[in-house]
Amino acid sequence: MSFIRAYLRASTKDQDANRAQSDLYRFADERGLRIAATYTENESGASLKRPELFRLLADCQPGDVLLVEQVDRLSRLNAEDWERLKTEIKSRRVKVVALDLPTSWAMATAAADDIQTRMLDAINGMMLDMLAAFARKDYEDRRRRQAQGIAKAKADGVYRGRPEDTDRNAAILKMLQSGQSWNTIIAATGCSRSTLSRLSKRLTAADEVNG
Template sequence: MVICNHYAENESGVRLDRPELFRLLADSRPSDVLLVEDVDRLSRLTGGEWEKLKKLIRERQVRVVAVNVPTTWQHLAPAQNEFDARMFGAINDMLLDMLAAIARRDYEQRRERQTQGIAKAKANGKYRGRQVDQNRYGAINRLLASGSSWSQVQRTIGCSRSTISSAIKYAQKIAVKSGPETTNPIGL
């Protein structure tokens, strides 16, 4: 077996819209092997989206081999006969379906526990969320105050428009709390 290409996906397995996965499928040829570390690296999709992905994989005639699922390794060896090939295909399809469902359930449980943990921390006054980068917000507001456009600020700071909006809202909130006589600590 020859490894002909390597694809590294940065998107979550929760999303079907994953550029590297679709590039891999577009580059693949019939009987190619898609080697994954674990099924949850391939999919934490909902049932319907997993079915769509399976259909795409089937249409491309790509065989999935997961390092942690030994029965899928049979795809690496030539089939001894048609019966064995069909039997291992059915077993592997069933195992991949089960593992994809388990991966999705695990994802949903972790999200639920995270939500519960945040709610508990908020109730105890211990959760503050993501902290504001006052230096960055200050730089954004100083650039805006000096007449820079949002696009110029984006290029200079390397931030999104939503970050600029958040910086403005934060500065306004600080100004209201501080009163008009206080100098704004973040640049406005």
């Protein structure tokens, strides 16, 4: 018996990774299927560092279905990393079904040893490669446009960078003042070491002024 495992991903914590959950459940319900488990995370699709995706794959048995809303939820990877992910998926004999890839829909209900499944798998693999390539191109285009916009804003003297998260930074400053280690602060707040270094220097400067 195969299981359907839904994968939900958003790029940042400000986005709702569960946004598409109702669409995935509707897709399953319309076909008399049941989603056995849902895996949700906020990570970049351009990175392989996605613990929930790999937990999903580790939980899979041969013939299980990985269900996603769109192929770009699964991959915005470069060609090399996409091949690595495909190899992992194939080695576990997992079927990928995406709502934006109609050629994959029949994979959700096809019998594991059916000759039709092998044909669908071949077609699906080709379409997945194409959509994954489109998703990567879209990612690179947006990054390039963003870099161009920042460069122009800097040239015009109007670039201000990302707004500071004042509440989080205030909490980090208090943690620094209390003597907590950098590793503890990073684990608790999710901030980067560069941000922590900048705030530490700010705190030192303030102490020197007040001292």
